Amino acid sequence: MIAVWSQELDNPAAYGGYTVDAIRPQLTEWVNRTSGTLTFRTTQILTGHGCFDKYLCRIVGCLPSPDCRQCGAPDTALHTLVECAAWAPQRFELETHVGPVDSLCDLVKAMLQSSDNWGAAVTFCETVMSLKEAAERDRERSPAARANASSRGRRPSAGTRRGRIS
Numbered sequence: 001m002i003a004v005w006s007q008e009l010d011n012p013a014a015y016g017g018y019t020v021d022a023i024r025p026q027l028t029e030w031v032n033r034t035s036g037t038l039t040f041r042t043t044q045i046l047t048g049h050g051c052f053d054k055y056l057c058r059i060v061g062c063l064p065s066p067d068c069r070q071c072g073a074p075d076t077a078l079h080t081l082v083e084c085a086a087w088a089p090q091r092f093e094l095e096t097h098v099g100p101v102d103s104l105c106d107l108v109k110a111m112l113q114s115s116d117n118w119g120a121a122v123t124f125c126e127t128v129m130s131l132k133e134a135a136e137r138d139r140e141r142s143p144a145a146r147a148n149a150s151s152r153g154r155r156p157s158a159g160t161r162r163g164r165i166s
């Protein structure tokens with residue numbers, strides 16, 4: 001099972017280096033964990049595939065800019081998790097429970113340490129990603145976004161499901 005997973009992590013089409021680097025050092029613990037369910041929003045943070053402006057711009061193609069709407073830096077899962085000042089209150093809450101989180105690897109390690117940590121991580125992901133999704137829904141409903149989408153013959157969409165982790 002671990003060998004299969006390890007091979008799967010080598011598939012760059014399925015997982016980016018961001019996820020692989022975080023999970024590989026803890027792959028055995030990750031696969032053998034007896035608790036800890038992933039939510040869709042936690043998976044977005046873990047895979048980088050989701051409601052992040054860089055992903056929506058470069059991969060999904062529904063945004064003109066990859067930059068964070070909160071602070072202007074390139075918006076990625078890592079930016080959301082460790083950098084963006086907009087999510088400082090939620091990050092403070094997370095780090096109060098699990099200690100410093102400077103990378104996805106730190107988060108994964110903390111999640112594997114206890115179910116309380118796992119819960120704190122899920123709470124962070126759920127809270128922050130639902131705020132980001134709400135902002136994206138507002139943008140999609142704006143007249144400019146609708147005009148842009150119909151002129152390109154496609155509807156933009158947040159929350160695409162790519163990559164899987166179980």
Ligand SMILES: [Zn+2]
Nearest residue numbers: 068070071084
């Ligand atoms: Zn930001």
